[in-house]
Amino acid sequence: MNKKKVFVVSHSHWDREWYMGYEHHHMRLVTLMDDLLELFKTEPRFDSFHLDGQTIILDDYLQVRPEREAEVRHYIEEGKLKVGPFYILQDDFLISSEANTRDILIGAQESKKWGNKVNLGYFPDTFGNMGQTAQMMKLSNLDFAAFGRGVKPTGLNNQVFENENYSSQYSEMWWKGPDGSKVLGVLFANWYSNGNEIPVDKVTAKKYWDQKLQDVEKYASTDNLLMMNGVDHQPVQKDVIEALDVASELYPDYEFIHSNFDDYLKAVAQDIPEDLSAIDGELTSQETDGWYTLANTASSRIYLKQKNTQVQRQLENITEPLAAIAYKNTNDYPHDQLKYAWKTLMQNHPHDSICGCSVDEVHREMMTRFEKSREVGEFLANDALNIIADKINTNVFAVGSKPFVVVNTQGYEKSQMVSIEIEWDRAPFSEGTPNDQYELMQSKLAELPELEVVDKHGYGIPFELVKSEVRFDYDLPKEQFRIPYMGLFITIRVPVESLPALSWTTLALQKKTQAVIKNDHKLFDVESNTLENNWLKATVKSDGSLTILDKKTNRIYDDQMIFEDTGDIGNEYIYRQSADKKTIYSTDFQAEVEVLINNEYEAKIKVSQDICIPVSADERLEYEQKSVIDITERIARRAKECRTIRVSTVIGITKMEDQLKFLTTFDNTCLDHRVRVLFPTQLDTNTHNAESIYEVVERSNQVSDSWKNPTNPQHQQAFANVHDNHGGVTVGNLGLNEYEILSQDNTIAVTLLRSVGEMGDWGYFETKEAQCQGMQSFVYSLSFHDKSIASRINSYMQARNNQVPLQTVQTDIHDGEWKLSHAVYKVSAEDFAITCFKQSEDGVADIIRGYNMTNESEDINVNVEKTKLQTVNLLEEPLNDISKEVLKPAEIKTFKIDW
16 A cells, blocks of 8 residues: 655745844844754755745845855755745735736746746735736746635535535645636645644654644645645754654654655645645635634735835836836846835735734834835836937927926826926026025016917917926936026926827927917816716715716716724724724714815815714723733723814816816824725625736625624725626725725725724734824725726726826927827727836837736737737746737736837
């Protein structure tokens, strides 16, 4: 009889930062790596150590021990250190689609630099797993995925019922994506520590293995049993080989092998049974009691999510497209600088970091990393904008005019009110003292002529003069010393309508030469408190909520934009409403309306309310926290004392856009509470949609029979949508990653803020900064669509577009080889959401990537010669794609366009 094989894989799940600050973890990592390098020398039977699927560990170690690089490289090449395939272990729901891909891409590059990567998509402790994992793994040359969460194991010979789509009788299963891709998935059914600290003492070992073997055999589909020898920040077990010798003596019917994932997966793949279960799409523990899905980490420290979204948009949707345009056909594309920015940003993407579920010092350091990455992105974007502007022929404009370029870096047509500051005149310090130059510019400000904005044909464009001022500024030329000056600056707002995807246009500010016909029509009616354009009519009620008429469907949506405040006695991982269930709604308070802007192109009003909120939870919460009472058993209530918080929301509407935009602000002076904004849809439907990773996922509005949590939080990227057969509602956001569909009226509830005072998980860690005190601001949007797919997709695209403003740069009048208006590439498929436009890693082509937002096939075409167009995988390697002109359902497609 063949022996069952017990594959023991030594590892340490390495959270770079969590319940201690980064450097505390860092120093422990140095000790771990030192011990490993010594163990490799002294114990030849120690097969290898799995470096947790991430290559950043090598950077962290060598930062302290640079002299050991050759040693590290040697043991990687020898197979003792198993590295990759990722750069970091990310939280895949809370970072962007492209950030997930860059983790794979940079991880592959780093793995190749060191040696061979492990052929395993590794998600040991990701808080839920994205539905497109299978397709992304196949597009990254990875055939397997290992994960710890999302599927309920039922054990060998246990029946898996048809309605339990997220359970498996085995720890091995097929994992399918919405496009039909599949990989072999391995669930850590007994967690990734099921072989930790193996005893050497025979009596203890017998007791240990009797239980451990029973546990692993309960779920294994083959005679190949996986034992994970390690856990969070676990030092290497130096006597593990001796422990396995003892196990072999005690259990002669088993073969104990100190091994690695490559060998284990090869053995499993050869013995896979025919009755292996298949699971579909995203894995978010849908079949559990709902308490420990950890989805509420999407609303912990929301300021982190907002900043992360801003920096991601800067790098992937602004800087990279601008650089791809500016450096086309050159070798000057800033590959190294962008890689540095991405690596710096991705240091914030591990689950305990971006999820906001660590101690305060961790998240303080994250904000510095965000700023570092953003600054690099802005510097490179500004450089690229100036290069683009210099190449455009602006000689068509009149002498003395001030041309400026507007660039749409998004992959979808965009309309927007654009603000730009124009330098009208300057007085350099080299020509006079600073105060004299200041007075000179002030005199010119007093004599400023009437102005106009014109397009390339000389036609006047309505604009708003926001302000004009004199102030100090400076230039930093690349080949000479800085140039300080006093400048006369004019800020204007201009409507830019229907600017094509990946394109630019050029306008100019100049002295007025023609009469502009004034339109007295305004988008806000003061008498009725109504915002209105061709698509929407929104009336502000006395309680601050909105009644909105969607003119496309003639539907009226009442009670829109209601703020809900509840007590939160939970922690950074889990929301738990206070036992008294005391809920405050903004509609219980009177609203004030103030007009900020009101003209034919744009209207902005501010709706403000003074809302009385309990100052905190009562004193019992502190006891429950310090005594580590499980969150499901807490009974703290809200304090009786209340404090008034002024909640103000700027609501904007434009002539060009079929949506309302919101900016809500308030000074959070209360503790232990959650704030959400509610948009009741009153639509009769059992499902809804939301943007996830390379996917518009359909989710059920109802929970499973096993669900016990009173709430059902979900993750989103740019939007959530509820629709029926006649139309629907899309709520967009900027860095607000948590929403819930409430059963009453199918309300879309978006979490704006969660204030909590402890980390949670395995002990008591106070986190005062997670209370998020001080000024808070939140950006979101609301749009409606009719029953057509095209209308719904347009509402999705608008929500995505809202995250990326049009880019502007002033230039002068000069010759150039580029036209005043031009679209770089045109992609024909309307359902194709472009996520990436950059230069290829090999520097010889452009890369355009995106995904099909629907489950329908569609023709797709890029306006380039077919010989210059090929499809590639996420590593930018050629694919044998015979259907490159067809976009398959839910397909992620990457085009490489040769120059």
